[in-house]
Amino acid sequence: MKPLIAAVVIGVGLAFVGEQAPADPFRVLAERYVKLVLAVGQHDPDYVDAYYGPPEWRKEAEGTKVPLPDLAKRAKDLLADATTISTPATGKDAELWALRRQYLERQLSALRARLDMLQGKRLTFDEESRALYDAVAPRHTEAEFESILKTLSAKLPGDGPLSGRYEQFKRAFIIPRDRLDGVFQTAIRACRDRTRTYVDLPAEESFTVEYVTGKSWSGYNWYQGNYRSLIQVNTDLPIYIDRALDLACHEGYPGHHVYNVLLERHLVRDRGWIEFSVYPLFSPQSLIAEGTANYGIEIAFPRPERVAFERDVLFPLATIDPARAKEYYDILALVERLTYAGNEAARRYLDGKIDAKSAADWLERYAMSPRPQAEQRVKFFDQYRSYVINYNLGKDLVKAFVTRRSKGDPSPRRTWTEFTALLSSPRLPSGLK
Numbered sequence: 001m002k003p004l005i006a007a008v009v010i011g012v013g014l015a016f017v018g019e020q021a022p023a024d025p026f027r028v029l030a031e032r033y034v035k036l037v038l039a040v041g042q043h044d045p046d047y048v049d050a051y052y053g054p055p056e057w058r059k060e061a062e063g064t065k066v067p068l069p070d071l072a073k074r075a076k077d078l079l080a081d082a083t084t085i086s087t088p089a090t091g092k093d094a095e096l097w098a099l100r101r102q103y104l105e106r107q108l109s110a111l112r113a114r115l116d117m118l119q120g121k122r123l124t125f126d127e128e129s130r131a132l133y134d135a136v137a138p139r140h141t142e143a144e145f146e147s148i149l150k151t152l153s154a155k156l157p158g159d160g161p162l163s164g165r166y167e168q169f170k171r172a173f174i175i176p177r178d179r180l181d182g183v184f185q186t187a188i189r190a191c192r193d194r195t196r197t198y199v200d201l202p203a204e205e206s207f208t209v210e211y212v213t214g215k216s217w218s219g220y221n222w223y224q225g226n227y228r229s230l231i232q233v234n235t236d237l238p239i240y241i242d243r244a245l246d247l248a249c250h251e252g253y254p255g256h257h258v259y260n261v262l263l264e265r266h267l268v269r270d271r272g273w274i275e276f277s278v279y280p281l282f283s284p285q286s287l288i289a290e291g292t293a294n295y296g297i298e299i300a301f302p303r304p305e306r307v308a309f310e311r312d313v314l315f316p317l318a319t320i321d322p323a324r325a326k327e328y329y330d331i332l333a334l335v336e337r338l339t340y341a342g343n344e345a346a347r348r349y350l351d352g353k354i355d356a357k358s359a360a361d362w363l364e365r366y367a368m369s370p371r372p373q374a375e376q377r378v379k380f381f382d383q384y385r386s387y388v389i390n391y392n393l394g395k396d397l398v399k400a401f402v403t404r405r406s407k408g409d410p411s412p413r414r415t416w417t418e419f420t421a422l423l424s425s426p427r428l429p430s431g432l433k
């Protein structure tokens with residue numbers, strides 16, 4: 001996996017934990033939790049998404065592969081101990097302490113479920129998503145998708161299957177390979193500028209971009225600690241112009257990079273809550289991470305502003321006809337209404353009701369995925385399973401939460417304030433309701 005282009009920005013190293021609170025009742029427990037997550041990572045290479053706590057803890061975990069049943073016992077004991085600790089019931093931070101406790105307990109129960117899975121336990125798609133991500137995706141019927149497909153069909157005239165016509169339509173919107181880095185860097189700068197207008201970020205935060213191949217995902221943010229991220233973009237498949245801003249917002253600003261930076265600053269450094277220095281991928285934290293990253297696109301670039309920015313800046317940079325920006329985003333808005341078709345395909349496939357080929361067929365027919373992308377998505381189902389719900393259900397839950405908290409004030413300032421508060425606190429998916 002060799003990066004083709006890399007734009008390197010080096011961050012400034014800082015001490016990793018701030019002043020520890022004088023008497024943190026969770027300190028010992030939090031350390032046990034971090035070490036347990038790292039130990040599970042020895043059995044599951046995808047499990048630890050980020051870790052920037054003491055390096056010796058990682059070394060310790062790497063030195064011994066603790067048997068799964070022993071880890072399950074440690075998790076059970078840890079969860080029992082967590083319930084005995086009392087937290088402040090009043091005061092300005094009472095809510096945050098309550099969130100911390102619930103979060104730790106729920107993260108631990110997800111860890112236990114993942115350990116069960118690693119030991120061979122089989123869960124249905126919905127059981128798994130509830131156990132790991134604290135949420136269950138709603139069900140949608142073919143009929144619901146069919147009505148959207150009908151509208152789409154009228155807008156994409158021609159012969160042959162609709163997915164083929166859609167692919168043909170999209171061909172004019174591929175970013176040429178030699179323009180990719182320029183377009184992507186411009187998109188990231190724009191997302192960062194908009195985010196910085198509303199979110200106070202450490203001056204030294206930074207990221208590196210790499211272009212990679214051979215992955216089941218289209219982009220990935222690997223948070224490194226010290227306010228730095230490595231953002232990888234997969235160039236296996238053609239990259240359409242909408243992906244530039246989507247990936248820049250989702251992986252960078254105000255998405256994953258900002259989320260991790262704010263957790264590091266407010267929880268790990270300011271409060272010394274060490275449990276947030278580790279991020280287990282198969283846990284409720286991922287629904288918040290993906291949901292905020294996806295909703296973040298809309299916050300940074302509301303639809304009309306986005307179309308204008310694409311038309312005036314990104315389309316010309318990518319040598320794509322700017323006059324077609326609105327038409328392109330109108331079609332995409334329709335296709336986005338098919339997003340839950342992806343969950344249906346994953347649910348049927350992982351529950352053993354359809355095979356890989358039928359899952360790709362379903363994605364082609366109901367989610368408008370061109371064949372190669374449909375096949376890439378089935379590989380994603382194999383690797384990440386019910387994780388798929390975190391993107392669309394996560395976005396919908398986060399959006400509803402932020403809107404409700406904004407209490408009828410739709411101003412950007414208010415929306416960003418509520419959004420940033422969510423990014424800086426340990427809230428669970430079930431707590432978004």
Ligand SMILES: [Zn+2]
Binds near residue numbers: 289293
């Ligand atoms: Zn993501």
